[in-house]
Amino acid sequence: MVTARLRDLIAAGRWSPQEALPPERRLAAELGCSRETLRRALSALASEGLIWRHQGKGTFLGSAPSGGTLAAPVPLQQLLEIASPHDLIEARLIFEPALAAAAALAADGAAIKAMRQLARATGTAADWRDYEKHDDAFHKAIARASGNALLSGIYAHLVTMRGRARWQRHHDAVFRKARRLEYATEQSALHLAIVEAIAAGDPQAARQAMHDHLAAIRALLRAADNPERGTRNEFFIT
Structure with missing residues (x-):
């Protein structure tokens, strides 16, 4: 190590x-x-x-000198440029469950209908690019449904990394390793669980459902990077 x-x-x-x-x-x-x-x-x-x-x-x-002048904070755009797919999923695990909980308190019927359609669309994706398109739209719809324009804007900026080559290569590898149909079906079910918790107006259930979904993606990423440690049971958390 x-x-x-x-x-x-x-x-x-x-x-x-x-x-x-x-x-x-x-x-x-x-x-x-x-x-x-x-x-x-x-x-x-x-x-x-x-x-x-x-x-x-x-x-x-050693430790940073207490009396020294440290550099200014690294600009967000620079951080996004150097962040790894694992950095992104860890950031999403902190950020998105809170967005889902907020959406459970603020989403209206139209927003819930749109999220449900996108959740189902991820289950019928023809390939990983199609899945990525619907998955991205699904998560952004939840951010918008939170009713907080600032949080939604921060999230949209954060996930610009999904369009970068490193994330695309990792996601493609995960999609192929987990088998397209099974991957899409399992993740669609997790998406729908998030939607139903939001539709029920249950912020705690929405928070937990989003956490479960992203934890499943994290497990898939780790398995893709460590194939000798990955097993079929690790791939999907339902």
Whole structure:
């Protein structure tokens, strides 16, 4: 595991306190991993306080200097450019259950009808591009149904990443690995469970249904990245 190997290097004194780590490309090559995997490992170490980052200057060992001037927050668009599909699904797991709960309190009959049609359409998708189109529209419809234009706008900006090549490659791999018909059918059922909770005006059930759906996608992504660990039972959470 890359994170564990980095911890070992730090413990062995590979770098001195406040010394800059090698550039990502060189460090990834040394560890034999992708830059995406390395970034996830560095994020984990940063959250533990073992390293800190200075935008434009690099990654350093130890805690950020308390009296120093840190870089300005990274612009959202830049974060979206470097985020991985796993970053996106984790962000959606935090954000979208709350949107679904809000929609359960605000959605009108027309919005519920539109969401139900889109949920059913995902179950009859001819291929992954067709599924992706209907799935994207379904989740955006829920965001709009929350009745909060600000939250809906933030969500729409967040999921622009779905149009990027990395997400498309991952989703295509997941769609093929899980088998198109079964994948579409199972995810459509999870979509419909979300709609029915919203239609019932039950925010807690809507929150849970959305969480279950996105947790299923997260499991599929992990199985696609780790085929030796994936099993048929892991693929779908109903």
